[in-house]
Amino acid sequence: MKKYQRLCITNPDDLRFGIAPHPLTTRSGMTLGGGLVYPELNFTLPPMFVSEETMPDIRQQYLEMASGACRRAAELEAPGLVIEFETLPPMTENPSWGIELTRILLEEMASAEAKHGLKTVLRVTPNDTREMERPPRLKTGRYFECMMQTFEGCAAAGAELLSIESVGGKEIHDEALMMCDMRGVLFGLCVLGVRDMRFLWTQLGVIADKHGVYCAGDTACGFGNTAMVLAEQKMIPRVFAAVVRAISAVRTLVGYECGAVGPGKDCGYENPILKTITGFPMAMEGKTAACAHLSPLGNIAAATCDTWSNESVQNIKLLGGMAPRCYVEQLIYDCRVMNQALAGGRDEALLYRKWLVNSDAGLDPQAMVLTPENAVTLAQAIVAAPTPLEAGKAAGLAAVKLLSDAHRDGRLRLHPRELPWLDKIRAAIETVPVREAEFIDEMANTIDHSKIVLDDYLE
Amino acid sequence: MSMGDKMMSDYQALYDAVLTGDSRTARDTTAAAVAAGFEPLKLVQDYMMPAMDEVGRRFENNDYFVPELLLAARAMKASLEIVRPLLAAGGVEPAGKVVIGTVKGDLHDIGKNLVAAMLEGGGYEVIDLGVNADPEKFVTAVKQSNARIVAMSALLTTTMPAMKTTIEALKQGGVRDKVKIMIGGAPTSEKYAKEIGADGYSESAAAAVGLARSMI
Numbered sequence: 001m002k003k004y005q006r007l008c009i010t011n012p013d014d015l016r017f018g019i020a021p022h023p024l025t026t027r028s029g030m031t032l033g034g035g036l037v038y039p040e041l042n043f044t045l046p047p048m049f050v051s052e053e054t055m056p057d058i059r060q061q062y063l064e065m066a067s068g069a070c071r072r073a074a075e076l077e078a079p080g081l082v083i084e085f086e087t088l089p090p091m092t093e094n095p096s097w098g099i100e101l102t103r104i105l106l107e108e109m110a111s112a113e114a115k116h117g118l119k120t121v122l123r124v125t126p127n128d129t130r131e132m133e134r135p136p137r138l139k140t141g142r143y144f145e146c147m148m149q150t151f152e153g154c155a156a157a158g159a160e161l162l163s164i165e166s167v168g169g170k171e172i173h174d175e176a177l178m179m180c181d182m183r184g185v186l187f188g189l190c191v192l193g194v195r196d197m198r199f200l201w202t203q204l205g206v207i208a209d210k211h212g213v214y215c216a217g218d219t220a221c222g223f224g225n226t227a228m229v230l231a232e233q234k235m236i237p238r239v240f241a242a243v244v245r246a247i248s249a250v251r252t253l254v255g256y257e258c259g260a261v262g263p264g265k266d267c268g269y270e271n272p273i274l275k276t277i278t279g280f281p282m283a284m285e286g287k288t289a290a291c292a293h294l295s296p297l298g299n300i301a302a303a304t305c306d307t308w309s310n311e312s313v314q315n316i317k318l319l320g321g322m323a324p325r326c327y328v329e330q331l332i333y334d335c336r337v338m339n340q341a342l343a344g345g346r347d348e349a350l351l352y353r354k355w356l357v358n359s360d361a362g363l364d365p366q367a368m369v370l371t372p373e374n375a376v377t378l379a380q381a382i383v384a385a386p387t388p389l390e391a392g393k394a395a396g397l398a399a400v401k402l403l404s405d406a407h408r409d410g411r412l413r414l415h416p417r418e419l420p421w422l423d424k425i426r427a428a429i430e431t432v433p434v435r436e437a438e439f440i441d442e443m444a445n446t447i448d449h450s451k452i453v454l455d456d457y458l459e
Numbered sequence: 460m461s462m463g464d465k466m467m468s469d470y471q472a473l474y475d476a477v478l479t480g481d482s483r484t485a486r487d488t489t490a491a492a493v494a495a496g497f498e499p500l501k502l503v504q505d506y507m508m509p510a511m512d513e514v515g516r517r518f519e520n521n522d523y524f525v526p527e528l529l530l531a532a533r534a535m536k537a538s539l540e541i542v543r544p545l546l547a548a549g550g551v552e553p554a555g556k557v558v559i560g561t562v563k564g565d566l567h568d569i570g571k572n573l574v575a576a577m578l579e580g581g582g583y584e585v586i587d588l589g590v591n592a593d594p595e596k597f598v599t600a601v602k603q604s605n606a607r608i609v610a611m612s613a614l615l616t617t618t619m620p621a622m623k624t625t626i627e628a629l630k631q632g633g634v635r636d637k638v639k640i641m642i643g644g645a646p647t648s649e650k651y652a653k654e655i656g657a658d659g660y661s662e663s664a665a666a667a668v669g670l671a672r673s674m675i
Contacts, residue, residue: 046616047616047617047619047620048617048620049617049620049621088617089564089566090564131566132566132590132591134591174568174569174572178525178526178529178569178572178573179526179529179530180524180526226569230525230569234521234524235524235525236524236526314616417521417522417524
């Protein structure tokens, strides 16, 4: 397992879209992070049951979604297209369904390459169905077995990029979000979550090596994005969600420590921090993810992306056509602008990046923590720490400081009811002991043991 | 201060304790009030429920975040634990029983948990089925608890159809006419509620309590 002790990117100006120090070249010849930004389209079904009875319709829908998207990408002369197949839970619980749909997508993508010369690559993201059982069993049981079978089968079928939105630590983290309990956040992300990441991504590494595919990366979607959505709904303070985002990078990093090579998955808004540390290419989503969820990060998310994603769009008819086809067009146009800026040289790319960053950064603390300068600051705090828990504390305190400084200097607008939370968050982080064993003992006395099998994490 | 003034001041302290989420003070003040002979139902109706209503109002107005809302609900629950046995002994029913769950195939539960907490804070007895709850689980829970409200949550468009399936199961189980059904969750709507034969839709946790009150 690799331990990152220094940053791959130290100059914030080197943290920008389209360029990654360690790019990834796909079988079809796309080099992600090699100087171009590629569109990454994720599509899903409209409201319907997924069952044996509906599978014929489902097969047809995935075929049409891929076909329509590839055709439009070819018409718009996209340099290439990343397609993400994010399964629905029944497709992971029944691995043969997920694997069959993977084959259908790959066949359609190969056909598009043969017909139109369109380069493509498939990312497959099975669900973490371990959480279907409460409390979740992380290392054993039907859900875990089926999940791994889905990965194995999809990799064997030819899916080149393996991802997941894993949930280890969420049992504690969800409650911590509801109560704005930063101690619970740190426990969920930096004690429990990192352990499950280590276990899971070691397993996935074996599968990827066996089939000659890549472990692409995981995200703290069920942590940072849950916080973001709650903040967007005004349920928790935005500053709280911003600090969660910073700390979540500690958990996401473990995937790369275990051998993932990117592109990091789109819903990891913490990916700028990961790119700074690892140098790997990253998928990002922003305004074009509004079809799936709203966010305050619509533009800034593109500032450091290597693939530009829409998160997930349903296969429904819009006035312009089927939604996946419409959304791939939006992604391609966004990529065109970024690629035009890249073609203009470093200064033009940095100017465009400046617009993307500055249009969002001052309006929401969750954007402020993700500016290139602050991503480097947070990344440095993380790699300088000797353990994940200390890294989480360091990232959290660094995030509070940079938000406080930005507000004081007039660079960040915060609602008055948000301000007291900065001190509360800082105070809570400072109560967390440095010694992990001590923290585990403290938390073990307070958590609801009916919701978590602690042994699955600690053994 | 006269005895009457002191009593009023104590019970204002109960209102304030629920409003600010101070469970200990809420519990202590309630116990003292009961010991002093104050009518339990009056404590609930004149102090605790108005406090929770104010909590809901502040949450809807974005003056309270969820932690403040949940702490208030916990304080309310702490007080209710003291008065509930007295109310039951006096033949006073709780506000109602609610069976709540996230429907089959769906794992999202934050919204559902918030609604459950608010309903408990509103004086309801809540039977929480958790996530990925089969339609049959809802039916069994209704039969066993005699609940009068069923609350369903879904956060995925691909799991929304399970709400209709659950309603069908309640019909087949012979209990549909014994309950009122409310739904909630990001992809759902008033229109969808009508389409599937539910009785109501709640767009927020705080609104769920008001909806429950209007239902029974």
